[in-house]
Amino acid sequence: MSDQIYQIFEQQQKERGVDVEEVKLRIKQLNIETPSWGYGDSGTRFKVFQQEGVPRDPFEKIEDAAQVHKYTGNSPGVAIHIPWDKVDNYEELKQHAKEHEVHLGAVNPNLFQHDDYKFGSVTNADPAIRRKATEHLLECVDIARTVESKNLSLWFADGTNYPGQGDLRKRKHWMEECLREMYLAMDEDMRMLIEYKFFEPAFYHTELADWGMAYNMAQKLGPKAEVLVDTGHHPQGTNIEHIVAYLLDEQRLGGFHFNSRKYADDDLIAAAHNPYELFLIFYQIVQAQKDRSHGIRNNAENIAYMLDQCHNLEPKIPAMIRSITNVQTLYAKALLINLEEVNEAQEKNDILCAEHAVRKAFEFDVTPLLRVMREESGLPVDPMQAYLNSGYGEKILSRGKGGASW
Ligand code: LRH
Ligand code: MN
Ligand code: MN
Secondary structure (H helix, E strand, O other), X not given: OHHHHHHHHHHHHHHOOOOHHHHHHHHHOOOEEEEHHHHOEOEOXXXXXXXXXXXXXXXXXXXXXXHHHHHHOOOOEXXXXXXXXXXXXXXXXXXXXXXXXXXEEEEEEOOOOOHHHOOOOOOOOOHHHHHHHHHHHHHHHHHHHHHOOXXXXXXXXXXXXXXXXXXXXXXXXXXXXXXXHHHHHOOOOOEEEEEOOOOOOOOOEEOOOOHHHHHHHHHHHXXXXXXXXXXXXXXXXXXXXXXXXXXXXXXXXXEEEEOEOOOOOOOEOOOOOOHHHHHHHHHHHHHHHHHHHOOOOOOOOOOEEEEOOOOOOOOHHHHHHHHHHHHHHHHHHHHOOOHHHHHHHHHOOOHHHHHHHHHHHHHOOOHHHHHHHHHHOOOOOOHHHHHHHHOHHHHHHHHOOOOOEO
């Protein structure tokens, strides 16, 4: 029965001019890093609820991340956050990841939790604090070198709460100075991914408040600096896929932090609230990838996909599996868009036909496709169920409560 459903799907797509083999191949090649911090305890400013079985150290976080990859096949990388994942020996951490068939991914410096950074890190008026912050950035370049990661992912909580609290232009210059020092310390094949966020924890002004500021910083630093789009970091109603298209065209789209949000930086399971948004983001990427094969310049081939989520109440490993399968689903749907059909409608200014050509790809059920793709890759057809049946979730309960938290 399920074979027949797939055959009907395959035939249907063939008639629309979509090569299903190519779609499966592209999904198999997806690589979405999961965040080490998403396996630890987290919460809101009102409460961190401790869950049982949460990893007690970075080694156990990697073991949990390896489970997500084991069942989904698309998350071989684990992003780390320093000092949350500080260890004495990073070589050992790298080895540990390898033993669990994953690798360490983007290295995220953390300049937002030490008391010294209360009034800013790389934008602090005190040069000694700026020095300390820069040293941490340099330390993270060294860590990336040791763990053989090519991506340094930067987010700054720096900002102010009141008008007059800081000199906005001086702070801008200080940030650039510190980032340039880091940039110059990076290897040729490393990338600096600059993340922006419009508010929080600072409420009046945030140094890198939007993609334009991050882009400008990246441009000033040089070609190894690119912009990181965290889907939760925009004001309501922002057209994120437009930002994505713009950055792709400027060859400065570095990567993504996928998560879902309703009101602010909610950090919920990717595509849980607005799956259409992620679909439209992938539409821009898929189109840019096709354009590249026709000689149109953009940087759609080297995008660092990452999840950035905190599962405050729900069990963390299944939440991560759900996120990866949601991303697989929406990428698959975007790959079903017949771009020629869209293009023809655009040329005739046929708005309804163009919109329909995009939307109808979203409306297909891609579960038969994902099932076959998983079978071909030797993966369980239902990753979530396979994980839940595995007993891993019960086994880790012996870790008890009070594991790592951010
Ligand atoms: C900031 C952010 C950034 C941090 C992570 C923990 O809100 O998105 O990426 O490193 O959360
Ligand atoms: Mn983020
Ligand atoms: Mn965030």
